[in-house]
Amino acid sequence: MRRYAAPLLFLLPATILIVLFFLIPVVTTVFLSLTDISTVTFKNPSWVGLQNYRDLLVDPFIPKIFYNTGRYVGLTLLFNVGMGLVLALLTSLIPERHGDNFRTLWLVPRIMPPVVYVFVWQGLLARAPFGIISDLTGINQGWINSSPWTTIILANGFVGASFGMLIFTSAIRAIPRDLFYAAAVDGASTWQTVRRVVLPLLRWPILFVTVYQTLSLLTSFEYILLLTDGGPGLFKTTVWSLHAYKLALSNYFGNIEFGLGAAMATFLVVIGVIVSLVYMRVFNFRELVSEPKIEVN
Amino acid sequence: MKAKWLVIPLALVMSLALAQQTVVLKAWTIGPDDPSITRMTNLQAAAEKLNADLAAEGADFRIELDASFDSTDWDPYLRRVLLAFESGEAPDIVQASAALIGTWAAGGFLAPLDSYVPQFEQFADMVPTLWDSVTFQETIYGIPQDTEARPLYFNKALLAQLGWSAEEIASLPERISNGEFTWDDVLATAKEALDKGVITEGNGYFHRPKNGPDFTQWYRSFGGQVFDEASGRLVFNKAAALRYYSWLAEAVSAGVLERDRLDGSWDRYHQTVTGGDVGQVLFFSGGTWNWAEWTGMVADKGGQDWLFENFGFAPHPSWQQGGSPVTLSNPQAYMVWTGSENKDLAMRLLAYTTVPELDAKHAVDSGHLPILMSTPGIIDDRFTAEVSYLLNFTTFQPPHAELSKWQDALYQGVSAVESGDLSPEDAVETIAAVMQRQLGDQVIIR
Numbered sequence: 001m002r003r004y005a006a007p008l009l010f011l012l013p014a015t016i017l018i019v020l021f022f023l024i025p026v027v028t029t030v031f032l033s034l035t036d037i038s039t040v041t042f043k044n045p046s047w048v049g050l051q052n053y054r055d056l057l058v059d060p061f062i063p064k065i066f067y068n069t070g071r072y073v074g075l076t077l078l079f080n081v082g083m084g085l086v087l088a089l090l091t092s093l094i095p096e097r098h099g100d101n102f103r104t105l106w107l108v109p110r111i112m113p114p115v116v117y118v119f120v121w122q123g124l125l126a127r128a129p130f131g132i133i134s135d136l137t138g139i140n141q142g143w144i145n146s147s148p149w150t151t152i153i154l155a156n157g158f159v160g161a162s163f164g165m166l167i168f169t170s171a172i173r174a175i176p177r178d179l180f181y182a183a184a185v186d187g188a189s190t191w192q193t194v195r196r197v198v199l200p201l202l203r204w205p206i207l208f209v210t211v212y213q214t215l216s217l218l219t220s221f222e223y224i225l226l227l228t229d230g231g232p233g234l235f236k237t238t239v240w241s242l243h244a245y246k247l248a249l250s251n252y253f254g255n256i257e258f259g260l261g262a263a264m265a266t267f268l269v270v271i272g273v274i275v276s277l278v279y280m281r282v283f284n285f286r287e288l289v290s291e292p293k294i295e296v297n
Numbered sequence: 298m299k300a301k302w303l304v305i306p307l308a309l310v311m312s313l314a315l316a317q318q319t320v321v322l323k324a325w326t327i328g329p330d331d332p333s334i335t336r337m338t339n340l341q342a343a344a345e346k347l348n349a350d351l352a353a354e355g356a357d358f359r360i361e362l363d364a365s366f367d368s369t370d371w372d373p374y375l376r377r378v379l380l381a382f383e384s385g386e387a388p389d390i391v392q393a394s395a396a397l398i399g400t401w402a403a404g405g406f407l408a409p410l411d412s413y414v415p416q417f418e419q420f421a422d423m424v425p426t427l428w429d430s431v432t433f434q435e436t437i438y439g440i441p442q443d444t445e446a447r448p449l450y451f452n453k454a455l456l457a458q459l460g461w462s463a464e465e466i467a468s469l470p471e472r473i474s475n476g477e478f479t480w481d482d483v484l485a486t487a488k489e490a491l492d493k494g495v496i497t498e499g500n501g502y503f504h505r506p507k508n509g510p511d512f513t514q515w516y517r518s519f520g521g522q523v524f525d526e527a528s529g530r531l532v533f534n535k536a537a538a539l540r541y542y543s544w545l546a547e548a549v550s551a552g553v554l555e556r557d558r559l560d561g562s563w564d565r566y567h568q569t570v571t572g573g574d575v576g577q578v579l580f581f582s583g584g585t586w587n588w589a590e591w592t593g594m595v596a597d598k599g600g601q602d603w604l605f606e607n608f609g610f611a612p613h614p615s616w617q618q619g620g621s622p623v624t625l626s627n628p629q630a631y632m633v634w635t636g637s638e639n640k641d642l643a644m645r646l647l648a649y650t651t652v653p654e655l656d657a658k659h660a661v662d663s664g665h666l667p668i669l670m671s672t673p674g675i676i677d678d679r680f681t682a683e684v685s686y687l688l689n690f691t692t693f694q695p696p697h698a699e700l701s702k703w704q705d706a707l708y709q710g711v712s713a714v715e716s717g718d719l720s721p722e723d724a725v726e727t728i729a730a731v732m733q734r735q736l737g738d739q740v741i742i743r
Contacts, residue, residue: 060727060730130565140498145559231559232557233716234718255700256379
């Protein structure tokens with residue numbers, strides 16, 4: 001027991017945090033999802049078992065929302081990780097001073113409050129004379145409503161790419177210079193160096209960014225809420241988390257269905273856990289965190 | 298000598314006991330339109346009067362009103378109210394749409410007020426039908442705060458440019474009122490204006506840019522029924538919904554209604570409606586309170602004079618010749634939280650707020666309509682005088698706890714049709730299925 005005292009002590013703060021902010025909310029959410037709690041039944045909710053889940057299964061719009069979620073996460077992830085990688089590589093290849101300036105520029109969307117950031121997009125994409133794009137192109141339309149998916153993915157992607165960019169840049173900088181010299185001596189072109197030296201060494205950061213971004217995209221909806229509010233039309237850009245939020249916390253006319261919203265949130269937790277497990281398997285997580293076979297001093 | 302030392306603490310205790318107590322009353326109010334701040338300031342004025350009367354009565358307490366006014370939006374406000382209800386920390390008085398009473402009363406958050414109402418003579422002056430809007434299952438849960446009408450505005454200057462004579466323009470409200478001028482005529486006129494270049498594309502007809510109760514009145518104007526009094530159930534009339542959705546689809550394809558009208562931006566709505574020299578939109582649905590907002594927006598062009606010169610108002614037309622036009626009133630109400638420890642005082646404060654002077658001030662300043670029978674007698678305001686007749690055509694939202702689901706579904710249909718997501722026929726079937734699934738036996742689909 002004594003042997004474990006120190007590790008347990010060190011694990012304690014993290015464990016407390018996980019219990020407080022993950023386990024307890026998950027248990028509460030699962031519990032709520034088994035009741036019919038809503039504004040109307042708030043004082044006397046009844047136990048409905050799996051009824052909320054059954055309601056979700058027969059909801060004809062759920063497949064669409066599920067598909068939207070996959071589309072949103074997949075495409076935004078592709079943009080985030082791809083763009084992050086491209087930016088990291090490009091800014092590492094140019095002189096450091098310029099690279100740093102360029103990266104700082106890409107951080108602007110991230111440090112901007114989401115509401116202000118969305119105002120900028122709205123200013124770009126509204127109808128003339130309010131929108132700059134309509135003014136410049138002469139095609140007067142509400143660009144957000146006419147291309148809602150492109151808008152959402154770009155708006156999210158511009159914020160998300162900077163995250164990958166920073167992680168990848170630091171990972172590239174951590175690659176021992178000797179490897180680049182060796183590649184140069186062997187006559188490798190820039191592309192070959194990137195392909196054969198840099199990318200294989202970025203596997204761990206790419207896994208980390210991909211997993212992190214997937215999970216955060218699954219639960220993020222603030223830009224969609226502010227840009228399209230899940231529309232136009234019937235759930236055109238509504239994703240799972242936005243729908244859960246609307247059911248559980250937002251309704252113009254005031255009737256809120258916590259139980260149903262909680263069922264959707266529970267489903268999201270399950271999806272998140274499954275996705276994490278799949279990623280760990282695909283990227284061979286065990287090997288990545290194993291002790292190095294050689295030690296370089 | 299000893300007694301002398303006793304006197305000081307005794308006096309202290311006595312003075313504390315006799316000190317005037319302060320009862321804090323909390324009240325939350327919302328516009329969200331800025332001019333409706335009188336919903337809060339009227340409470341403050343009433344509180345002053347109440348304190349003066351308490352002083353005259355020799356009462357040993359005064360009230361302190363901790364009031365707030367929200368000018369952001371309904372959604373965050375209602376969320377705040379609901380979370381406050383649920384956490385047991387709600388204000389004593391909440392102001393919101395009377396239509397919410399069904400949901401909140403069913404949830405057990407509102408105090409029944411029947412026993413209080415007869416105690417205060419001020420409430421006897423209320424326009425009687427307004428009590429219906431705050432009654433749920435034969436119990437009064439709110440005190441009406443204001444009412445309004447939601448007219449179809451038209452741009453007189455643009456109609457004149459289209460070649461309408463002054464008489465034709467002046468008689469439009471009457472022609473709509475008697476069922477002569479229908480929704481089809483609105484569409485035809487807008488098309489003509491677009492063809493002749495009087496308006497630009499999309500500016501033939503504007504409706505609100507986001508969800509709201511107004512969609513119910515338009516569905517009604519196409520012959521729809523919302524509520525079945527006899528059974529107490531909601532109604533969805535497929536034929537009426539199809540007429541409404543088809544009209545919207547045709548308006549979009551004709552280029553007189555923007556495909557992305559539901560873009561969520563009130564700013565763009567107001568700026569386009571009041572933009573240019575004479576305004577840029579031919580027909581536009583709004584509320585009487587918009588008049589107060591526009592008055593501020595066009596202050597540099599002439600304020601109310603500019604508005605009267607260029608804008609006219611009428612009820613929303615019927616879909617058929619000879620049909621009845623409609624408008625919707627969504628009265629606001631002050632409600633008392635069931636957990637309030639000062640319900641008596643809260644009701645007394647509301648009685649002091651429900652007086653003609655304050656009612657008139659709110660009506661004139663914010664573009665709403667008075668709720669008290671004696672108020673029109675003391676108002677000297679052209680807009681209020683001219684617009685009040687719309688109440689003859691008014692409808693209310695039905696008192697049903699699940700109304701929100703019905704309204705959300707109807708709105709989703711509008712959004713689907715305008716964006717081109719669904720044809721009107723498919724939208725009607727889809728929405729009927731949504732209502733059936735969500736409301737079960739609480740809705741009658743016809």
